[in-house]
Amino acid sequence: MYSWLRRLSRWACTLSPQAAARWGDRLGRLFWLLVPQHRKRLARENIRLAGIATDPREIERIARASALRFGPLAMEVFRFPVTAQRDLPARITFAHTEAADAVEAAGTGCIFAASHAGAWEVLGAAVASRYS
Numbered sequence: 001m002y003s004w005l006r007r008l009s010r011w012a013c014t015l016s017p018q019a020a021a022r023w024g025d026r027l028g029r030l031f032w033l034l035v036p037q038h039r040k041r042l043a044r045e046n047i048r049l050a051g052i053a054t055d056p057r058e059i060e061r062i063a064r065a066s067a068l069r070f071g072p073l074a075m076e077v078f079r080f081p082v083t084a085q086r087d088l089p090a091r092i093t094f095a096h097t098e099a100a101d102a103v104e105a106a107g108t109g110c111i112f113a114a115s116h117a118g119a120w121e122v123l124g125a126a127v128a129s130r131y132s
Contacts, residue, residue, distance in 0.1 A: 012078035028071025
């Protein structure tokens with residue numbers, strides 16, 4: 001599986017940003033088709049229970065949009081080898097890095113703990129581009 005993902009990453013790195021965006025949209029639509037019906041029902045029910053929406057069409061739209069975002073995210077992750085050093089520094093602002101900077105200066109290493117929220121995959125690449 002890992003070698004297949006590496007090949008997919010190498011292919012994604014050959015694409016222009018516009019082509020990668022188109023393929024990300026396609027992957028998102030494919031992901032939505034592959035999500036099992038019981039997971040779609042669970043997503044709709046969670047949206048309803050959270051009070052995000054009550055209209056069934058709006059609930060469906062939100063659930064679908066939530067799944068569709070995984071395609072562009074996957075393409076972004078696959079393209080990290082070409083974008084991490086070039087694009088991430090311009091997109092990420094680090095704040096309050098004194099402790100991490102001190103650990104790097106000491107050469108002792110540390111473990112970062114972060115929540116699984118937002119674009120945490122991008123966060124990992126950004127931290128690696130700053131501290132490696």
